[in-house]
């Protein structure tokens with residue numbers, strides 16, 4: 679999406695962001711050798727062109743970034759008040775990204791089937807149009823059958839959905855198909871009335887997901903792989919500037935680390951360091967040098 683951020687009065691800073699994109703950026707910044715592709719649809723306008731250029735400048739593969747001939751990208755405006763409270767305005771109901779499934783031909787799915795991992799979020803699901811969802815699930819099943827690990831972050835945004843029932847139905851399919859899930863406690867509370875990491879794990883256990891990673895802000899991260907439950911402590915950051923994309927940074931770096939063969943606890947450490955760094959900077963994407971310097975301290 680196009681991000682517009684209020685800076686000094688009457689001035690807007692324009693950048694690009696979106697949960698899955700943010701994760702891809704941080705994954706690639708930490709694990710340059712892992713080929714990382716973005717699957718989305720943009721338009722043929724100048725901002726779409728710039729967005730595509732930005733993807734390339736972040737070393738992301740744009741082979742699956744499609745161009746819609748009439749639509750334009752979604753956009754949001756973010757404002758932070760004196761207490762650091764964020765508010766958003768969105769223009770996204772008619773975005774090019776809503777049409778992405780139309781571009782996912784058999785040939786494209788075949789190419790995606792050669793990958794190791796396919797990641798999507800609750801926001802991706804909400805953005806995909808109702809009538810395109812059955813086709814999306816067919817694609818996910820095909821990828822899974824081809825041995826691609828399916829990864830799902832519920833990232834629940836109530837205002838993107840018609841009803842809680844509709845969300846639950848889609849999430850049920852997502853949890854049934856995924857191999858790894860990375861929920862936040864807050865995300866699932868409204869939907870399933872689960873109020874703690876333990877309750878989230880209990881709720882997800884019947885789905886037989888290989889790897890469950892529950893994020894709980896500065897408190898802790900709990901993981902469950904097979905029958906092994908682990909609690910990982912987080913070093914709280916004192917100077918929190920903007921929590922946008924904390925979870926996204928965590929996801930990207932965690933998944934990169936797992937693809938790189940790191941253990942779950944090392945992957946959590948790296949993901950948490952990335953998230954802790956990003957929340958000390960305004961906006962979804964932290965400046966590359968600041969991010970790289972912080973990650974270098976981990977001996978990555």
Ligand code: ADP
Nearest residue numbers: 862893894895896913914915924925950953954
């Ligand atoms: P989301 O952004 O999806 O709501 P969380 O708020 O749970 O997710 O944050 C994601 C990750 O960001 C956490 O698992 C943690 O590693 C890190 N994080 C969040 N808040 C803080 C904080 N105050 N101090 C340090 N790390 C934090």
